[in-house]
C-alpha cells in the first residue's frame with residue numbers, strides 16, 4: 001500500500017498558489033479575496049471555515065468572514081449575498097452548509113453570482129461541468145482530481161465506484177470520473193442507500209470513492225486487492241485523548257483496507273486538505289478571470 005498524502009500534495013500546491021497570488025497582487029494591486037458566510041455555531045462548520053480562512057492568509061489571499069446567528073432570516077442572508085455579489089473587491093463567496101431549517105439552501109446557492117461561486121454549487125457551474133466547459137468545480141471533487149493527477153493514478157477504463165450521491169461530493173465526482181479527460185475516462189457506478197448488493201458492487205471497483213459519512217463503512221471484504229481508495233469521510237467523535245477534544249474517522253476501515261489497497265488516502269491528512277486547495281484554486285482562478 002502507498003499513501004496518497006494530502007499533507008504533502010496540499011503543501012506543494014499551496015506554494016504554487018502563493019506564488020500566483022503574489023502575481024495577482026503585483027498586477028492588480030490587490031490580493032485574491034474570499035468571503036465566507038457562516039450561520040450558527042455547528043462545531044464542524046466552525047472548524048472548516050476557520051481552516052479555510054487560515055489557509056487564505058497562508059497563501060497571501062484576503063479573507064473575510066460574515067457570521068450570523070441561527071435566527072437570521074432568509075431575506076437578510078439573501079440581501080447580504082446580493083451586496084457581496086456587487087462588491088468588485090470580492091473574487092469568491094461561499095456560504096458554509098448546512099444552514100438552519102428555515103433557510104432554503106437552494107435559494108441561497110442560486111443567489112450567489114455564479115462568477116463568484118468558488119464552491120461550484122451553482123446550477124450554472126454544475127451544468128457547465130457536465131458539458132466539460134470552463135467552470136468552478138466543487139472543491140472536494142476538484143481536490144481529489146488533483147491528488148489523482150499528482151500521483152499519476154491510472155484511471156482510463158477503470159471501474160470507479162462512488163459511494164454516496166451528495167450534491168457536494170458523490171454526484172459531481174461521478175461526473176468528473178466519467179469525463180473524457182485525465183483523470184477520468186472511468187466506467188462509473190454511483191451507489192447510494194437504495195443500491196442492491198452494495199458490497200459486491202464495491203468489491204468490483206478498481207477505484208473506490210467513499211463519501212457516505214459513516215465511520216468504517218467500507219470494510220476489507222468489500223475491497224478488491226490492488227484497488228485505489230479515496231476516503232472522503234470526516235466523521236467526528238468526541239475523544240479525551242486529543243487536544244481538540246475530537247477524533248476524526250474516515251468512511252473506510254483504514255487499518256484493514258490498507259492491507260489490500262494499492263493506494264489509499266488517510267483521514268486526517270488526505271482529502272480534507274485537498275478540499276482547501278480546490279477552494280483556493282477556484283478563488284485564484286476567479287481573481288485572474290480565468291473562467292468568467
Ligand code: GUN
Pocket residue numbers: 094095096097098119139140168
Ligand atoms: N459543507 C460541507 N462541505 C462544504 C463545502 O465544501 N462548502 C460549503 N460551503 N459548505 C460545506
